Amino acid sequence: MTTIRGQLPTSGRILIVEDDAEVARLLAETLGENGFQTDHAGDGVEMDFLLRRGTYDVIVLDVMLPGESGISICRRIRSEQAIPILMLTALGEEVDRVIGLEIGADDYVTKPFGSREIVARIRSLLRRAGYSFTPSDRQRILKFDGWRVDSKRRQVHDPNNARISLTSTEFDLLYAFCLNPGRIISRDELLAMTHSGLAGPVERSIDVQISRLRQKIEKDPKTPEIIRTVRLGGYTFAASVEEA
Template identity: 45%
Template structure:
């Protein structure tokens, strides 16, 4: 099945370039020049979209605002584009739920590699044959299929697609130290780069969502020089009653 990508950029040349290049690489492409037009179209065909390429500097509603609105209704993967080299753009993009970030100017080949890496994380094919549906740790219950995280009080924890993938990686490897390269490879399809802060920001945001004190975390702990570890027991089951039985 051909995957459909939505390109949102006010630069006509960039939209045309990306459409030609991505279609050459077997993607379907739709595009918009501003956030309002994109949202109107996404409301109509959102279920068909497999990934969004979203420029930050848009006329009218900027990319940050668009990203926030999308995350209220969908966990479709989002790659943000920016002409700014400011780290603030990276941090804000991740906080709003973007799954990756690339600075202009960029080569279409580099963007294609990022697209494939992000989509591999969301592709259910080729996964290990034994993966549980339900996970339970501390006061949280995770439904992998419905992609839901809830507390004992029935509160829903909002996670972006990338954050959910990161949490799932930890839940499948409780008590195991995961290196930065291993986490980056599993969640982004490539090794972490020197001085790259993407993973630090994502770990910090996930801790915040799980109410894990960033100054003295008890769930996701930093192992200096080695990586990160989920330092808690995790119960796993395929049915809710099995999960409850494991807790008794």
């Protein structure tokens, strides 16, 4: 799949893992009408066979499957690769949603769902995947102005070695900036780089998150020196970054 930055992905290979043949057929038709190629597996065994034969851009994974559950499959896939996973469930209970996201699912849709919603969520995952951190990125420890950012442990320490508490989104934003020092990053890119893109927030939500992040890392948040606003452009990380 190729994606031009700033445009919605209009193609890609999608693997549908769903034991309900009618649901799978409707999904395949909807995605096909929107330019996506699809394959279908009815359980984890068929999914493994297809994954050995080819590569996919997104896996649409039902929670309730015969044999190995979708939760177990998601955990297994995530331990091996970073392919985006959109989970489907008929349960609709918050606890299932939380478990799915905690074990590595990238998004969660409750049945019944609309065709426009499923297409929009898959496009969002594809778009974000184009900006996602690589496995090697997630093993790095970076430093700037005495600060230490440990991506493996997802910890941040200030110049006095005190650990600073950041939310998941705040950490992802800071790490995205550290990987792109000196580059102007648009709000749209920042949404794509972080999990804040899951719920479809407006661009201003990034401004709020950055304001909160500045409160924690800037000497004077009102006149920031590290995360600077670029008028009509987005933001830039002004500090020098190096490997720890």
